[in-house]
Amino acid sequence: MKLDEAKNKYIQTWGSLATSWGINKTMAQVHALLLISTKPLSAEDIMETLQISRGNVNMNVRALIDWGIVQKELVIGERKEFFVANKDMWELFKQITKERKKREIEPVLKILADLQIVEETTDEATAFKKVLNDLSKVTTTVNGILDKAIKADEHWLLSNFTKMVKK
């Protein structure tokens, strides 16, 4: 396979996978592009490569910065902004985990806690509260595990995990 063909396929595939996990396609493509770029890219570079509008580039680059996985970079002698993606994949994984935890898990815990204040003591109410409580417990456990994973080092984590589970 030719390099350009492979790069293209990689960017397209990343975009369509993202779509199936509820992530904006363009956002994923911009990130994919920055990940394999050997130099910082400007908005124009991205517009041209991905064939998308300026507004779209702007919105999605901001979103990536917001996720903490892309940074602005100044190029001396240039007035416009350039962007780079952090190439450390373990850091990338940790950052995404941290954000998803904040965006997906923590809101669930908050809502579940808010709902626990049902006064009734009928069987039905008790069953409902049990579901909420069980959901809270599992969610809290998972949240705790992810917290640990975020703080851990890749090799250490994996080797410990392997040891742990080898029976």
Place this chain on the structure above:
Amino acid sequence: MKLDEAKNKYIQTWGSLATSWGINKTMAQVHALLLISTKPLSAEDIMETLQISRGNVNMNVRALIDWGIVQKELVIGERKEFFVANKDMWELFKQITKERKKREIEPVLKILADLQIVEETTDEATAFKKVLNDLSKVTTTVNGILDKAIKADEHWLLSNFTKMVKK
């Protein structure tokens, strides 16, 4: 808060959270409803409670069955089908993890492997292949960790994790 109000809020909230993670709103609401139901529900029950069409109920119940988190249940003397959700939340977590692994992680590994076959040996090609390779490594590690988590028991997993990381 009144029970019905709390149930309603819970179902609505579950639906809107799901939306933000790329899961169909109705699918999440149907699951939420089944989780807190003390008895099996028919398509009519679901249609009526969530105010949605028969076709919509059918599609989303099938999807939940496909995810392995809802089952058909026969009620004696009744001709129509009833549905129940598995109430064991740790099992639910494991099942969802297993499915997301299959749907989100494994396709990534497949694609990354397919792209590695770039022939060029320029610096650019080498950098590209390094990104793919690093992505594969992290993805494989995470995949392995999730495999272990799926097989583990809740309390055992959490206590080991806590021990592991307590320094």
Place this chain on the structure above:
DNA sequence: TTTTATTTTCAATAATTATTGAAAGTTTAG
């Protein structure tokens, strides 16, 4: 300051995804 380059916003529109509902398909009862 004014001019020019650049970024941001956002209403309009396009593209995608979800939902309806009625027809077709299936299964069970009589």
Place this chain on the structure above:
DNA sequence: CTAAACTTTCAATAATTATTGAAAATAAAA
């Protein structure tokens, strides 16, 4: 077998989400 009960499918449509592009805002240069 036929009729009735029930489930599934899917084209039409509604609802949602993403994208464009030009105007407004901002920042740097002259």
